[in-house]
Amino acid sequence: MNNSPRYVPPPPPRIYIVDEEVVTVQNLVKTLSKDGYVTEGFITGQNALLQVRDNPPDLTIMNVNLHDGDGIDLMQRMRAAAPEMEVILITDHPAIDQAVEATKKGAFNYLKKPVKLNTLCKTITDALGLARQKRRKNLIYQGIHGTDHFGEIIGAAPAMKGIFKTISQVAPLDCSVLLQGESGTGKELIARALHDNSPRRDKPFVSFNCGAFADELIANELFGHEKGAFTGAVSTKLGLMETADGGTVFLDEIGEMPLPLQVKLLRVIQERNFIRVGGTNPVAIDVRFIAATNRNLEKMATAREFRQDLYYRLKVVMIELPSLRRRTEDIPRLASHFVHKAATRFGKSVPILSRDILIELARYSFPGNVRELENIMERAVALCQGRSLRLADLPPDILCQTNAAEQIPSNAPPTEIRDLEMDHIARVYQETGYNQTETARLLGISRTTLWRRLRKLPAKSH
Ligand SMILES: Nc1ncnc2c1ncn2[C@@H]1O[C@H](COP(=O)(O)OP(=O)(O)OP(=O)(O)O)[C@@H](O)[C@H]1O
Ligand SMILES: [Mg+2]
Numbered sequence: 133m134n135n136s137p138r139y140v141p142p143p144p145p146r147i148y149i150v151d152e153e154v155v156t157v158q159n160l161v162k163t164l165s166k167d168g169y170v171t172e173g174f175i176t177g178q179n180a181l182l183q184v185r186d187n188p189p190d191l192t193i194m195n196v197n198l199h200d201g202d203g204i205d206l207m208q209r210m211r212a213a214a215p216e217m218e219v220i221l222i223t224d225h226p227a228i229d230q231a232v233e234a235t236k237k238g239a240f241n242y243l244k245k246p247v248k249l250n251t252l253c254k255t256i257t258d259a260l261g262l263a264r265q266k267r268r269k270n271l272i273y274q275g276i277h278g279t280d281h282f283g284e285i286i287g288a289a290p291a292m293k294g295i296f297k298t299i300s301q302v303a304p305l306d307c308s309v310l311l312q313g314e315s316g317t318g319k320e321l322i323a324r325a326l327h328d329n330s331p332r333r334d335k336p337f338v339s340f341n342c343g344a345f346a347d348e349l350i351a352n353e354l355f356g357h358e359k360g361a362f363t364g365a366v367s368t369k370l371g372l373m374e375t376a377d378g379g380t381v382f383l384d385e386i387g388e389m390p391l392p393l394q395v396k397l398l399r400v401i402q403e404r405n406f407i408r409v410g411g412t413n414p415v416a417i418d419v420r421f422i423a424a425t426n427r428n429l430e431k432m433a434t435a436r437e438f439r440q441d442l443y444y445r446l447k448v449v450m451i452e453l454p455s456l457r458r459r460t461e462d463i464p465r466l467a468s469h470f471v472h473k474a475a476t477r478f479g480k481s482v483p484i485l486s487r488d489i490l491i492e493l494a495r496y497s498f499p500g501n502v503r504e505l506e507n508i509m510e511r512a513v514a515l516c517q518g519r520s521l522r523l524a525d526l527p528p529d530i531l532c533q534t535n536a537a538e539q540i541p542s543n544a545p546p547t548e549i550r551d552l553e554m555d556h557i558a559r560v561y562q563e564t565g566y567n568q569t570e571t572a573r574l575l576g577i578s579r580t581t582l583w584r585r586l587r588k589l590p591a592k593s594h
Contacts, residue, residue, distance in 0.1 A: 146189035150180040188214030218259040289459035303329035311424040313453025315581040316503030319424040327380040335379030343388030361410020387427035456498040470509035484520035504576030
């Protein structure tokens with residue numbers, strides 16, 4: 133596991149280029165790739181249409197005159213398949229009535245070939261801006277009016293729909309958000325969605341795992357240090373707060389933050405500035421904070437294990453993520469999503485999810501939540517040999533546990549379910565020869581989470 137802070141940039145925009153003239157396609161692909169776009173070129177309209185249907189880009193730049201079809205007609209078919217995509221049409225023989233028709237039918241612009249590079253770059257930037265705006269509006273619409281997903285976050289359970297609505301309401305605001313939920317419930321995915329739907333979306337999203345660093349290193353990672361701050365500090369180092377300036381800082385596992393650092397963090401949130409290790413001058417920053425935890429911070433605050441003032445600063449908005457076993461209705465949709473994802477990654481055809489498999493999955497208690505389901509489906513797709521997944525493609529201990537789970541009524545008190553999970557964890561731990569890394573991988577949970585759970589097991593189990 134790589135524990136260093138991560139800056140996860142948004143994916144680069146994707147542009148398709150369609151022209152019968154191979155040189156034009158090659159030149160544009162080369163120039164636009166240099167500008168950081170992901171590009172793909174096509175010399176026939178039909179191939180481009182197929183690819184748009186399969187894998188829609190953000191923008192298509194297309195010559196109107198193609199041998200295998202009328203460019204305007206093709207554009208309409210493409211936009212029906214990918215409504216958020218913009219199209220820039222290019223022509224060797226411009227005509228007023230065609231220009232009018234093109235814009236009426238949805239082209240972003242209609243340009244005469246050869247197009248000056250400056251003009252093209254400006255038009256591309258504007259078209260991509262519009263495409264992004266449409267996508268955002270769509271996401272927000274879906275979040276409010278309810279579908280079974282918000283971008284790539286899947287969920288049709290009422291609790292998830294409520295979360296989608298909250299995301300669309302609070303993402304654009306600059307308030308702190310606290311995400312609370314068990315390991316693997318999607319906290320980081322939601323943090324990312326909050327950032328992507330905020331005005332900070334083009335600035336860094338920097339994630340920091342508070343549980344992954346020794347106490348004395350945290351300040352250095354977060355705030356950086358001045359040259360000469362300690363032996364070995366040969367130059368000034370920027371901390372994560374400065375790297376994230378203008379963007380979002382995601383403080384993962386905030387419950388693991390040591391108390392002395394909580395005081396420093398509170399200061400940053402209140403004063404919007406901080407002092408580098410070994411420094412004296414405050415450095416001003418503009419960041420939004422999103423924090424996540426799988427612990428109960430309120431209880432920790434009452435027990436004085438977490439500062440109450442910081443807790444209130446962080447939970448201006450609190451989003452509680454339900455465990456997967458509390459939203460079993462989402463399992464089939466999620467399972468199918470992960471099967472598609474894995475099959476695409478492995479270059480295999482997408483196998484069918486049989487009813488048997490879905491029944492087994494619905495009975496299982498998923499201590500590792502969505503991440504565990506993702507790992508299970510990925511493993512199943514890797515093992516699958518026929519056209520559909522078989523029960524044998526599921527890990528054997530799931531089948532074991534689902535048999536045990538059958539004896540528990542669905543409204544069983546949470547303690548019984550917790551016991552069952554603990555048994556499952558203990559069994560996997562024993563089977564791996566008490567290898568924590570392997571156990572965490574199989575369960576789809578982080579090593580920190582595993583370690584925390586193992587601490588709760590009776591001594592004989594580990
Ligand atoms: N609702 C969802 N729809 C689609 N994918 C999801 C969903 N929830 C989680 N995932 C996927 O499950 C995996 C785990 O999610 P994520 O890392 O966000 O969990 P987490 O709550 O941050 O876990 P941890 O506490 O262990 O850090 C990721 O691959 C994520 O993309
Ligand atoms: Mg996480």
